[in-house]
Amino acid sequence: MEKRTKFVLDEEEIPGQWYNIQADLPRPLLPPLHPVTKQPLTPDDLAPLFPMELIKQEVSTERWIDIPEEVRDIYKLWRPTTLFRAHRLEKALYTPAKIFYKYEGSSPPGSHKPNTAVASAYYNKKEGINRIATETGAGQWGSALSFAGACFGVKIKVYMVAISYKQKPYRRIMMETWGAECVSSPSKDTKVGRDMLAKDPDCPGSLGLAISEAVEDAMSRDDTHYSLGSVLNHVLLHQTVNGLEAKKLMEKADAYPDIIVGCVGGGSNFAGLFLPFVKDKIDGTKPDLRIINVEPTAAPTMTRGPYAYDYGDTAKLAPIIKMYTLGHDFIPAPIHAGGLRYHGMAPIICHLADLGLVEATAVHQIPTFEAGVTFARTEGIISAPETNHCIRVAIDEALKCKESGEAKTILIAHSGHGHVDMAAYDAYLSGKLVDYEYPKEKIEEALSKLPKV
Amino acid sequence: MEKRTKFVLDEEEIPGQWYNIQADLPRPLLPPLHPVTKQPLTPDDLAPLFPMELIKQEVSTERWIDIPEEVRDIYKLWRPTTLFRAHRLEKALYTPAKIFYKYEGSSPPGSHKPNTAVASAYYNKKEGINRIATETGAGQWGSALSFAGACFGVKIKVYMVAISYKQKPYRRIMMETWGAECVSSPSKDTKVGRDMLAKDPDCPGSLGLAISEAVEDAMSRDDTHYSLGSVLNHVLLHQTVNGLEAKKLMEKADAYPDIIVGCVGGGSNFAGLFLPFVKDKIDGTKPDLRIINVEPTAAPTMTRGPYAYDYGDTAKLAPIIKMYTLGHDFIPAPIHAGGLRYHGMAPIICHLADLGLVEATAVHQIPTFEAGVTFARTEGIISAPETNHCIRVAIDEALKCKESGEAKTILIAHSGHGHVDMAAYDAYLSGKLVDYEYPKEKIEEALSKLPKV
Numbered sequence: 001m002e003k004r005t006k007f008v009l010d011e012e013e014i015p016g017q018w019y020n021i022q023a024d025l026p027r028p029l030l031p032p033l034h035p036v037t038k039q040p041l042t043p044d045d046l047a048p049l050f051p052m053e054l055i056k057q058e059v060s061t062e063r064w065i066d067i068p069e070e071v072r073d074i075y076k077l078w079r080p081t082t083l084f085r086a087h088r089l090e091k092a093l094y095t096p097a098k099i100f101y102k103y104e105g106s107s108p109p110g111s112h113k114p115n116t117a118v119a120s121a122y123y124n125k126k127e128g129i130n131r132i133a134t135e136t137g138a139g140q141w142g143s144a145l146s147f148a149g150a151c152f153g154v155k156i157k158v159y160m161v162a163i164s165y166k167q168k169p170y171r172r173i174m175m176e177t178w179g180a181e182c183v184s185s186p187s188k189d190t191k192v193g194r195d196m197l198a199k200d201p202d203c204p205g206s207l208g209l210a211i212s213e214a215v216e217d218a219m220s221r222d223d224t225h226y227s228l229g230s231v232l233n234h235v236l237l238h239q240t241v242n243g244l245e246a247k248k249l250m251e252k253a254d255a256y257p258d259i260i261v262g263c264v265g266g267g268s269n270f271a272g273l274f275l276p277f278v279k280d281k282i283d284g285t286k287p288d289l290r291i292i293n294v295e296p297t298a299a300p301t302m303t304r305g306p307y308a309y310d311y312g313d314t315a316k317l318a319p320i321i322k323m324y325t326l327g328h329d330f331i332p333a334p335i336h337a338g339g340l341r342y343h344g345m346a347p348i349i350c351h352l353a354d355l356g357l358v359e360a361t362a363v364h365q366i367p368t369f370e371a372g373v374t375f376a377r378t379e380g381i382i383s384a385p386e387t388n389h390c391i392r393v394a395i396d397e398a399l400k401c402k403e404s405g406e407a408k409t410i411l412i413a414h415s416g417h418g419h420v421d422m423a424a425y426d427a428y429l430s431g432k433l434v435d436y437e438y439p440k441e442k443i444e445e446a447l448s449k450l451p452k453v
Numbered sequence: 454m455e456k457r458t459k460f461v462l463d464e465e466e467i468p469g470q471w472y473n474i475q476a477d478l479p480r481p482l483l484p485p486l487h488p489v490t491k492q493p494l495t496p497d498d499l500a501p502l503f504p505m506e507l508i509k510q511e512v513s514t515e516r517w518i519d520i521p522e523e524v525r526d527i528y529k530l531w532r533p534t535t536l537f538r539a540h541r542l543e544k545a546l547y548t549p550a551k552i553f554y555k556y557e558g559s560s561p562p563g564s565h566k567p568n569t570a571v572a573s574a575y576y577n578k579k580e581g582i583n584r585i586a587t588e589t590g591a592g593q594w595g596s597a598l599s600f601a602g603a604c605f606g607v608k609i610k611v612y613m614v615a616i617s618y619k620q621k622p623y624r625r626i627m628m629e630t631w632g633a634e635c636v637s638s639p640s641k642d643t644k645v646g647r648d649m650l651a652k653d654p655d656c657p658g659s660l661g662l663a664i665s666e667a668v669e670d671a672m673s674r675d676d677t678h679y680s681l682g683s684v685l686n687h688v689l690l691h692q693t694v695n696g697l698e699a700k701k702l703m704e705k706a707d708a709y710p711d712i713i714v715g716c717v718g719g720g721s722n723f724a725g726l727f728l729p730f731v732k733d734k735i736d737g738t739k740p741d742l743r744i745i746n747v748e749p750t751a752a753p754t755m756t757r758g759p760y761a762y763d764y765g766d767t768a769k770l771a772p773i774i775k776m777y778t779l780g781h782d783f784i785p786a787p788i789h790a791g792g793l794r795y796h797g798m799a800p801i802i803c804h805l806a807d808l809g810l811v812e813a814t815a816v817h818q819i820p821t822f823e824a825g826v827t828f829a830r831t832e833g834i835i836s837a838p839e840t841n842h843c844i845r846v847a848i849d850e851a852l853k854c855k856e857s858g859e860a861k862t863i864l865i866a867h868s869g870h871g872h873v874d875m876a877a878y879d880a881y882l883s884g885k886l887v888d889y890e891y892p893k894e895k896i897e898e899a900l901s902k903l904p905k906v
Binding site for chain 1: 457458459461463464526529530531537541559560561563600603604622623626627629630631632826829830831832833834835870872873875876878879882
């Protein structure tokens with residue numbers, strides 16, 4: 001066993017059900033609130049945006065939810081994904097630690113995102129919806145939903161944060177190749193966008209603003225729904241297909257993690273991996289398991305933000321949710337990990353952190369690329385800038401093992417490749433990258449703007 | 454079986470040996486000639502460029518050649534690769550044909566190239582060589598050798614065709630991420646390069662010229678060898694790991710191809726897939742198997758070039774080989790499939806064509822992208838522009854089946870993804886792509902410049 005590099009499952013072994021952590025929470029989640037009335041959201045509030053099946057999943061406390069056959073059929077294009085043992089990285093670090101990574105970069109868009117995009121497109125199509133509006137930061141989510149739209153014949157309109165739209169044309173072209181329409185946000189296609197352009201024609205955009213545009217688009221058209229690629233409970237639910245596979249594969253490897261690390265922006269990738277494991281911590285079978293959420297120092301939501309009710313978007317159109325937050329009008333520093341530049345965090349992850357079941361740490365940008373280059377030169381894969389954040393922490397933990405002599409087992413949630421992010425590597429290799437520390441004043445300012453609920 | 458999407462092998466099932474077609478050829482290959490003396494090449498002639506193990510493989514007639522354990526260990530980072538049944542593409546075409554594709558895009562550099570790059574770096578390291586010079590067109594080969602160099606601690610110097618160096622910075626950055634040095638060719642680092650820059654400071658470069666630079670680099674330094682990513686017998690040999698896997702996987706799928714299609718530049722990707730199958734044609738067990746080499750109309754080596762002895766490079770430093778050729782000073786039209794812009798073709802493929810065992814066809818650029826977009830919207834994968842050439846022919850053959858009602862089995866040699874080629878898709882989607890027909894005069898001109906041997 002020791003020398004095995006890859007652990008794989010047959011396509012028949014793709015899980016038949018998603019795992020719903022809401023069935024096992026020691027305390028239930030706090031409800032999301034309506035952005036205007038500030039009362040708990042009802043299914044009717046959400047109906048203009050989401051298909052009823054997803055609204056049900058959002059609040060379900062059933063432990064297992066069936067994955068529709070049509071969704072599993074699409075999953076088969078790239079799932080189950082592989083669990084790797086990072087022998088070559090371990091050797092380069094001279095560590096006794098055993099490092100594993102579950103790799104989601106083999107999906108057509110190159111990340112974990114289609115796990116939920118495919119489900120979202122499917123449930124919308126099933127309820128007669130033929131058009132979905134969404135936002136995208138760095139482009140991973142937008143391209144995943146574009147791919148999913150192509151699978152089910154659903155038209156996709158993507159509002160892409162302006163600065164990424166300019167810097168990452170390849171992601172836009174991917175979306176167009178799959179048949180979607182992609183515009184720079186703020187755009188002229190919504191009132192929110194037009195108002196912002198009138199104020200600032202060169203506005204670089206933000207994820208919060210792009211969400212506002214997509215929500216407005218969906219609210220204003222009967223034929224259109226909205227889809228969100230992270231944060232929400234049903235999104236994390238869909239991502240558990242990855243964690244369930246990982247658990248089976250770790251068994252095949254005759255191992256169980258001491259530490260699981262993953263990067264968090266909205267949190268869906270990492271939660272998808274760790275939720276089936278956190279269950280073992282809740283029921284007491286694995287009390288010492290450490291689950292480390294890794295975020296950038298430039299967007300230190302969990303490590304420095306308050307745990308409070310806040311809006312999900314800039315224009316206050318999205319629900320108010322209880323989460324760690326940097327404030328709904330947060331404008332992030334231009335770090336290359338575009339997927340980690342969100343002001344909030346999935347309520348499930350925040351709740352688990354509040355319960356002491358998961359922890360968080362923040363890392364600087366330059367050390368993440370240093371880790372990414374080490375990973376590329378040992379394991380081959382050039383990782384997404386987001387993923388480099390947790391690779392950094394995995395390497396640090398493995399180096400601690402070298403000091404202590406402990407042979408800990410570390411599992412990395414590897415969310416995707418960096419093929420479309422090579423400009424970031426160029427900046428690192430040529431010494432042009434800088435680090436960002438989130439200013440203390442901004443946190444105080446954000447606190448003062450939280451909604452009174 | 455009918456509904457299965459993927460056919461996979463365990464990593465223990467990576468072939469233990471490469472298959473050498475030279476053991477089974479009805480007539481032996483004609484020898485390569487020294488570029489100056491025009492006498493058959495001796496091992497001593499090649500020793501300044503290649504490790505002795507590869508020189509032996511180049512002329513070996515042993516049917517099976519062991520894959521070193523160290524090479525198989527690296528292969529395990531992504532091999533065995535998956536055989537897909539293209540159910541969704543078949544459905545979109547309403548064809549009774551069964552379409553399979555063996556996908557090589559899951560390797561770290563994203564193509565089949567590391568199958569031979571890893572072997573080349575290994576044998577060089579084993580013989581004490583710590584530096585290798587090479588050329589690259591679109592960047593696939595250069596990045597594969599850079600990755601392989603990182604695996605074994607060998608320094609890699611890549612001469613990248615100037616026009617690609619400008620147009621495809623992502624490929625250069627990939628090479629640098631794996632620790633290689635990459636310069637624009639013609640460069641100031643060689644006499645060939647300096648002479649060309651003196652004549653034409655804006656020279657766009659060509660693969661033939663970049664080969665000349667890399668060969669000069671290797672010839673002029675004792676610590677350096679040269680490595681070629683296609684054309685040569687030992688390169689095709691290493692690529693057979695893919696065809697051997699494909700054969701096992703087609704058995705798992707309970708199928709055997711009626712038609713195998715692949716794109717050809719130097720020919721190594723496609724030969725790697727088809728050589729283990731062509732054996733069945735030679736020994737008479739599968740007389741009706743069709744093997745179709747697909748090339749661009751802009752570089753129609755096999756469909757319009759003469760079968761003659763010609764130099765492998767522009768500066769006449771490389772051996773003279775018997776092949777279909779468009780002339781060693783061929784300057785290709787700027788099609789996006791950079792990997793198909795070579796003037797010659799692997800002698801093994803040319804020999805098999807001459808024996809009537811394989812055939813060739815040429816396709817225009819625009820229809821290849823049309824096919825690539827259809828593939829992306831059904832199978833998910835965004836393919837390399839090179840691969841789109843054979844996808845075009847596979848679709849055409851499947852549509853013929855729709856006409857005739859025949860349920861033929863078609864196997865595509867899918868050489869890699871197009872994540873770094875999105876600009877080409879942008880040109881296609883925005884209607885800016887043009888087709889190129891190779892001019893008749895140029896073929897006559899090339900004929901007049903063939904070496905007299």
